[in-house]
Amino acid sequence: MILFPDGGWPPHGVETLPWRQQMRGGTREDRMLQTVDATVPPLIADVDYEPALEIITASEEALLAVAQADAGASRRSSALSRFLIRTESVASSKIERITASAEDFARAIAGNRGNSSAVSMVAASRALHQMVTAVGERGVFESGDLLDAHHSLMQDDPLEARYAGRVRDMQNWVGGSDHSPRDALHIPPAPERVSALLDDLLAYLNRDDVPVLVQASIAHAQFESIHPFTDGNGRIGRALVSASLRRRGAIRNGVIPMASGILARQGDYFAALGEYRSGDPAPLIALFVRSAHAAAIETAASVERIQSFPEEWSAGVRPRRGSAAATLLLAFFDNPVLNAAEIERLSGAKTAQAYAAIDRLAEAGVIREITGRKRDRVWGAADLLAELDDLDRRIQRRMI
Structure with a gap:
């Protein structure tokens, strides 16, 4: 293992890339942009990390609550699993500002395509179920799990369907203008780096010597930093958390809708992703641990009620x-x-x-x-x- 001093985490590097994209619209400064500074996430497959004692303690308490909620869902598990997957997918979509009423969502489940946001939520449910099931049955992550889930998510998207299930071959960015990365919050690595970074991430995800919620949180942050797809990264990245918990045996009968907790603390969530890229994963881990605990407690109450x-x-x-x-x-x-x-x-x-x-x-x-x-x-x-x-x-x- 590679252990950084004081239990630290390697920060992202920076790589200056040429920028020659022909843009329509945007400011004169956008059109004059010649280079961009893209981040280069570290390789993490063999990196060890020791969270603070309070995070480890909170993580163990959250996992106990998760196990209790999941055990409660073992009766009538198929119906409850579908319910929890839909809850998680709706919240995960809302983080991306994709919103629809419960009735629009229900109509989309039945095949009505009148509300594009509701249809997208149904696709997110399908992608989450697909990844969690495949990883849970096999007990190991493979690159195809990410690609298949992304294909399920984006295959009917009118703008992104042609990229469904494909790792990006172009530069993308988070935030800022649609026309230019000039004011972006995060510029992911160059496309030619993505495949190697994903292989490294999968190796980290398949380790069994990392605390469960620490592993899931760091893997999510690393995935978001890589941003391997042209769109849908947030929803696939949060599905990856549930699949990680299933692979490690923390959940067996459904998912724990942690995205609802993240949705309530969106500002903290995006700030914590930035801190991860600076070399401090602790805020993100703490947020995911807290979300898992809150979601587990309320899920247990819903499971009892639904049954x-x-x-x-x-x-x-x-x-x-x-x-x-x-x-x-x-x-x-x-x-x-x-x-x-x-x-x-x-x-x-x-x-x-x-x-x-x-x-x-x-x-x-x-x-x-x-x-x-x-x-x-x-x-x-x-x-x-x-x-x-x-x-x-x-x-x-x-x-x-």
Whole structure:
């Protein structure tokens, strides 16, 4: 291992690159720009780091809370896993200023593409699930996990689809103008450095001798510094945190929606990424540890609440055993957003019986129609959609 003095962390270097991009728009200074100073992240595969005792203590407490929340989700794990992945993906998207209402998100889950932000959130859910599942089943990170997740995230994006699943071959930057990196907050390394830096990052991620949350936090910061894709780096980088926790066995049944905690402290988050690049990973680790703890506590409360829904719904509807209504109660728990065709298929009933069951569930307040249309209608499980929003809010409150 490479251990820096006083448990420090290597700072990023700087490389001056020629800048000859032809730009449309921008200021005269933008068009006159001839060079840019790009950061060069250090190689970290063999670097050791010793956080302060208070961070280690907080990390262990957070991991215990994470384990307790995850154990609670083991019953009905598939349904709860989907719920938690969606909560994490919505919050992660909001960090990138991609916002949509719960109902727009629900409509997008059902295939409605009317709200581009909601469609992007669904893509983020798909990418997160894909990465966490692949890494969890294999027990090791591979470069294809990042590329496949990025492809899932960006494949339907009208501007970025052609770059989906591809490491960038051009210079990018964070902040500043769309036309120029002149006032950028961060200029990542030159594209020809990216592949080697990603290989090094994967080697670090596959170590088992680093504290779990320390490893996940540093790996996230390193990924954001590399910024290997033209777009979608933030969401893929936060998905990487959940996949890292799954690989190390800290979670087994879902994810812990840490992005909600990060969302509440966005200013601290971006400042901590800057401090990481200066050679101090402690603020970022502390923020992720605090977010994990807050998310775990509130997730445990949501899991307990959600697991009571089927019994509560059944008590309100009082369906006959084996009826279409009884079947759909369970179907909406597993899939909280369903269209008419899915309802008819899952209920196993004729069309008239299926719609009678839908009316019964709607009258009891279990579900509600969320399109407001007479054709191509979609229904959502009211309690589950409300809980998705409420969990996000509670985690954010705990972080303030």
